[in-house]
Amino acid sequence: MIFKTSSKKTFWLSLQFFSQLPTPNFQSVTVREMAASMVWSPVIGLILGGGLAVSFSIALWLAMQGVPAGVLAVFILVIWIAFSKGLHLDGIADVGDAWMGSLGSTERALNIMKDSRLGTGGVTTLVLMLLIKWQLITHLLTEFSRIDTGLTPTVFAGVFILILLIPAFARFTAWRVMALSRYAGQTAYHRKLFHYWSSGNLSKTSNRMYRLSAALLTFVMLIALYGLVAELFCPQISQMNCSSSIILLVTIFLTVGALLIFGMQMLWLRKQSENLIGGINGDMVGAQIEVSETVGLILLLLLLIFI
Secondary structure, three states: OHHHOOHHHHHHHHHHHHOOOOOOOOOOOOHHHHHHHHHHHHHHHHHHHHHHHHHHHHHHHHHHOOOOHHHHHHHHHHHHHHHOOOHHHHHHHHHHHHHHHOOOOHHHHHHHHHOOOOOHHHHHHHHHHHHHHHHHHHHHHHHHHOOOOOOOHHHHHHHHHHHHHHHHHHHHHHHHHHHHOOEOOOOHHHHHHHHHHHOHHHHHHHHHHHHHHHHHHHHHHHHHHHHHHHHHHHHHHOOOOOOHHHHHHHHHHHHHHHHHHHHHHHHHHHHHHHHHHOOEOHHHHHHHHHHHHHHHHHHHHHHHHHO
């Protein structure tokens, strides 16, 4: 079975692939080991999310001291891109080129994605994605710094955890969509890699890790949301009896809603990928991560606006 491979090595391979963080150098890496490393993607997302959350926390403190949120958002975005090597931005740019230039031809779309040159569609998609993220981060900093109850330890912890979870959920959805899709590229190496993810060679361990990751990420999100709802939502309905059961019901509603939106976004993008190239490839996985991260920022901003 594929997961008799060293867990330590597959972890380092995953960290090496998804980030700029220092890792050991390996003389040889098999397709089996590379495929096995993908189960660590939610963990790598948490590591990257930790760096992002620390950066956001420092920026939030500076925003409360009067530093313009837009300037701070630029630095957060640069750090975010640096942590992940801009890997997924390259993917969404290639998807943008293929979407605008394929004219409905699957073969043409794949050839465009293989081309290292960046076209109008790629530049437009890349610029729009960065602008959207920058604006969302700017508004998040502004909204958090204006919280009426102040940035209490509970609110700060909730913000920190939810920011940390965004890259983790993004990589979780990407990992899942790889397991649910067939490879649409043209290289034998990647075809074999995707085969491991979607075949019986990986299914038992992958499904077990999938369920464990889903449960842990959801549980942590519940805890963070519970604290935010108690601190931000209850003071607005002080005329009512804001009991723990009400807080829990609101928290469960928000959590289920967020999970449904992430799931629908994943399935929608998977469908678009099938229409464009007949399956999924590395560029579409990168696009999935970028879109999921953006959806996470949107959900967090909506949470602040409505509670």
